[in-house]
Structures are given as C-alpha cells and as structure tokens.
Amino acid sequence: MVSNKNSKRLFLKNLKDFYLFSFLTQFFFIKNLKAKSVKPKVVIIGSGFGGGTCVKLLSKFSKILDLHVIDKYEQIQTCPFSNLVIGNLIDTKYITFNVNKNLEAKFYNSLVKYINSEKKLIYFSDSSSMNYDFLILSPGIGFKKNQIDGYSIEDKNLVPHCWAGDKNILEFKKRLNDLEDSCNLIISSPDYPYRCPPAPYERASMIANYLKNKKINFKILILDSKNSFTKKKIFMNEWKKNYGNSIEWISKKDGGKVENVKNGVVTTENGLKFSPDLLHIIPNQKASDLFNDSRLITDDWCSINPVNFEINGHEDIYALGDSVDAGDMPKSGFSANSQAKMLSMNLVNKILDKEYIDPVFLNTCYSFSSKERAFSITAWYKLNNQKNRIVSLGSKESDLEANSLVRLRESKEAFDWYENITKMMYG
Numbered sequence: 090m091v092s093n094k095n096s097k098r099l100f101l102k103n104l105k106d107f108y109l110f111s112f113l114t115q116f117f118f119i120k121n122l123k124a125k126s127v128k129p130k131v132v133i134i135g136s137g138f139g140g141g142t143c144v145k146l147l148s149k150f151s152k153i154l155d156l157h158v159i160d161k162y163e164q165i166q167t168c169p170f171s172n173l174v175i176g177n178l179i180d181t182k183y184i185t186f187n188v189n190k191n192l193e194a195k196f197y198n199s200l201v202k203y204i205n206s207e208k209k210l211i212y213f214s215d216s217s218s219m220n221y222d223f224l225i226l227s228p229g230i231g232f233k234k235n236q237i238d239g240y241s242i243e244d245k246n247l248v249p250h251c252w253a254g255d256k257n258i259l260e261f262k263k264r265l266n267d268l269e270d271s272c273n274l275i276i277s278s279p280d281y282p283y284r285c286p287p288a289p290y291e292r293a294s295m296i297a298n299y300l301k302n303k304k305i306n307f308k309i310l311i312l313d314s315k316n317s318f319t320k321k322k323i324f325m326n327e328w329k330k331n332y333g334n335s336i337e338w339i340s341k342k343d344g345g346k347v348e349n350v351k352n353g354v355v356t357t358e359n360g361l362k363f364s365p366d367l368l369h370i371i372p373n374q375k376a377s378d379l380f381n382d383s384r385l386i387t388d389d390w391c392s393i394n395p396v397n398f399e400i401n402g403h404e405d406i407y408a409l410g411d412s413v414d415a416g417d418m419p420k421s422g423f424s425a426n427s428q429a430k431m432l433s434m435n436l437v438n439k440i441l442d443k444e445y446i447d448p449v450f451l452n453t454c455y456s457f458s459s460k461e462r463a464f465s466i467t468a469w470y471k472l473n474n475q476k477n478r479i480v481s482l483g484s485k486e487s488d489l490e491a492n493s494l495v496r497l498r499e500s501k502e503a504f505d506w507y508e509n510i511t512k513m514m515y516g
C-alpha cells in the first residue's frame with residue numbers, strides 16, 4: 090500500500106514532470122513553427138496571481154499570439170503575506186511589486202468597466218474600448234452588499250477590511266496602534282466560499298503578535314459565520330501556546346454570526362451584544378463585479394469548463410482565480426497560479442489546433458501563528474470522470490504537535506514559496 094506521504098511525493102513528481110513535458114513540447118513545436126502573419130489578440134485583465142502567471146507564460150509564445158495586459162494598478166500589493174505586514178514581521182515593501190513590462194506583451198494601466206461578449210469589446214472607465222480574439226479574466230473577488238445590517242465596506246470610519254490588495258494596510262495598522270491597554274477586538278469571519286480560507290485566523294494571530302510586542306493586554310474575539318475552519322486544531326493550539334487565552338473563537342452555532350452593527354454595538358444571530366474597541370469585519374464575498382456588470386454571470390460565482398477555463402455560455406472568454414467556481418479547489422494565490430498554468434497551456438493548444446490536455450492542479454496554503462512558526466495544508470486535484478468538475482485527490486496537513494524546529498522549517502518554506510512565485514510573476 091502506498092502511504093499518504095509517498096502518494097503525495099509521487100503526485101508532486103508527476104505534476105512537475107507533466108508541467109515540464111507539456112511546456113517543452115509546446116516550446117519545441119513553437120521553435121519549429123513559422124511566426125503567424127495574423128496572430129490572435131489575447132487580452133488578460135488582472136496582473137495578480139492568476140493573470141500575472143498567464144502573462145509570464147503566454148509572453149513566451151509571441152510567435153503565435155499578440156498579448157495585451159490590463160490592470161487598474163501599476164504596482165501590485167499582494168494579499169499573501171499581507172497579514173505578516175500587519176503582524177510587523179515584514180514591511181509593505183516586501184509585498185509590493187511593479188508589473189514586469191519587459192515581457193513580449195503590451196501593458197495598459199486602466200480600469201475596465203465592462204465587457205461586451207457579443208461584440209468582443211472591452212470598455213474602460215474613460216469610455217475608450219479595446220477588441221480581443223481571446224479574453225482571460227482574473228480580476229480577483231467582489232463583496233456582497235447589505236450582508237450585515239448597519240455595515241458598509243465603503244464606510245471610512247470602520248477599519249478597512251484589507252482583503253483585496255487595495256493598499257490600505259498602513260491605515261489598518263494605525264488603528265491597531267491607537268489601541269490602549271486592556272482593549273477588546275472583534276473579528277467577524279465570513280461564510281464560505283471566500284478568498285484564502287485560513288487567512289482570517291492567520292490575521293487574528295498576526296494582530297495578536299503586534300499587540301503582544303506592543304506589550305499591552307488585549308482580547309480578540311473571532312465571531313464566525315461558520316461552524317469550523319481549516320487547520321482549526323493547529324490554530325487553537327498555536328494561539329494557546331503563543332497568546333494564552335487572548336484569542337477566543339465563537340462558532341455560528343454558538344451565536345457567532347454577526348447580524349447587525351449600530352453605534353459601535355455588534356449584535357449576533359443569537360442576540361449576543363459586544364462593544365469592541367476595534368471591529369474588523371471581513372465581508373462575505375462573490376465574483377468580481379466585472380462579471381455581473383458584463384452579464385457574464387447571474388450567480389455569485391463564475392461557472393467555467395475546467396478543461397480550458399472557458400466561461401460557460403461565453404465563447405473565447407476564459408476566467409480563473411478567485412472569481413471562478415473551481416470545484417474543490419480553495420480560492421488562493423497558489424490555486425490561481427496552478428489554474429493559470431493549465432489555462433495557458435490549453436489556450437496555446439487551441440491556437441495551434443492541438444488537443445487539450447487533461448488538467449491537474451495543486452494547492453498549498455501556509456499560515457503563520459507568530460514569527461518563525463508556520464504550518465500548512467496541501468491538496469492535489471484532477472477532473473472528475475465527466476470532466477466538468479475539479480475534484481480533490483487528497484490532502485496533507487502539518488502535524489498538530491510539531492516542534493519549534495518543524496514550525497520554523499515550514500516558515501522558511503513559506504517564505505521560499507512566496508519569493509519564488511512573486512519572482513516568477515514579477516521578476
């Protein structure tokens with residue numbers, strides 16, 4: 090019998106060989122191919138984890154496609170590792186990158202308002218437009234409106250949610266810094282699905298790390314809209330070890346779901362009331378507004394054909410990353426990067442009139458509980474037999490009782506992962 094560890098190792102090796110083989114085959118093909126006189130125009134919206142990976146890969150195929158890239162930001166601030174900025178483990182500079190414009194692509198710094206899929210046109214906020222032959226969308230997430238009575242994500246008096254790379258972490262830290270001894274904080278954690286499932290709990294850890302180093306007493310209460318969360322046992326253990334009883338979690342069934350906020354008082358579904366010194370609401374999420382505004386979807390999430398990532402019902406428009414319903418895959422930068430590799434390969438196959446390959450995927454989510462203590466969950470995926478859903482093949486979590494050396498090793502692995510993936514996209 091193959092152990093879980095061995096089957097993971099075997100899968101990872103096969104995956105690496107698979108990526109390498111598929112790309113080498115494509116490169117070999119391209120090398121021996123004459124440049125197309127009329128190349129299809131491929132436009133990518135979004136230079137984050139999904140879009141940024143597609144740009145890097147597709148820019149190597151300039152012989153056969155004409156690549157254009159649009160992002161509303163010229164500088165990208167990543168959500169991965171942003172909790173570590175809050176925890177004072179790293180500086181914002183570490184998570185801020187310039188879009189790499191030295192690639193075989195044309196770059197535009199513009200906000201896209203909507204897409205007309207019938208005319209194959211993209212419209213910008215200044216009313217100008219751009220055509221495309223193939224469009225790739227990776228614009229991240231959007232937020233649900235009217236989810237908590239009395240709460241609005243636009244309310245500048247509230248702590249910014251810092252869930253979309255909008256560069257307001259320093260404002261968040263200023264609010265933390267204003268807190269005094271014996272302060273009470275509330276974090277409202279959203280219902281599934283949302284971007285990066287372990288991130289609300291990592292954020293609680295990093296806020297605790299910040300306040301502990303400031304040497305003040307504090308209590309963080311996590312009010313949850315769910316009855317459990319990923320890596321829960323490890324987080325709970327780590328909280329106790331690093332922060333005593335300073336972090337408490339209340340599940341939905343115990344009254345954790347926040348129902349309304351009025352005059353600084355938070356009321357939950359069960360009628361519990363709290364008046365925190367700092368209220369941090371992580372909003373419920375949906376696909377980016379761009380999808381609804383462009384009438385590409387009518388539901389909360391974008392449904393795709395997982396073989397090539399084409400949006401169901403919309404020819405030649407592909408979507409990946411947090412906005413799509415990717416079956417069992419969580420919404421993470423790692424997932425978006427893995428999806429981008431498959432999407433790019435199969436788009437090249439389509440342009441070359443070659444057969445699609447059957448995609449396989451991987452995801453690892455690292456979380457930090459304090460400086461030098463990290464832990465992870467890894468899962469691997471393939472398509473189901475009908476090839477219409479991404480399904481999990483298994484997962485592996487860090488040991489609950491791992492010693493400090495193991496946690497330190499995982500924190501180094503997490504930094505290596507982050508440095509490699511950002512170098513791949515923006516280096």
Ligand SMILES: Cc1cc2nc3c(=O)[nH]c(=O)nc-3n(C[C@H](O)[C@H](O)[C@H](O)COP(=O)(O)OP(=O)(O)OC[C@H]3O[C@@H](n4cnc5c(N)ncnc54)[C@H](O)[C@@H]3O)c2cc1C
Pocket residue numbers: 134135136137138139140141159160161162165167168169170171172199200201202227228229230251252253254284285288377379409410411412420421422423424425453454455
């Ligand atoms: C606190 C936190 C911690 C996280 N930690 C991790 C982690 O450790 N590991 C991990 O794998 N994932 C992590 N994630 C999740 C990760 O950030 C996302 O899953 C990932 O960024 C998704 O990639 P994407 O391409 O879908 O979106 P993004 O990376 O957000 O990219 C979207 C891009 O589109 C651009 N854009 C959006 N709309 C428009 C428009 N209308 N016009 C022009 N441009 C537009 C944006 O400017 C942005 O650059 C974390 C998330 C959070 C919130």
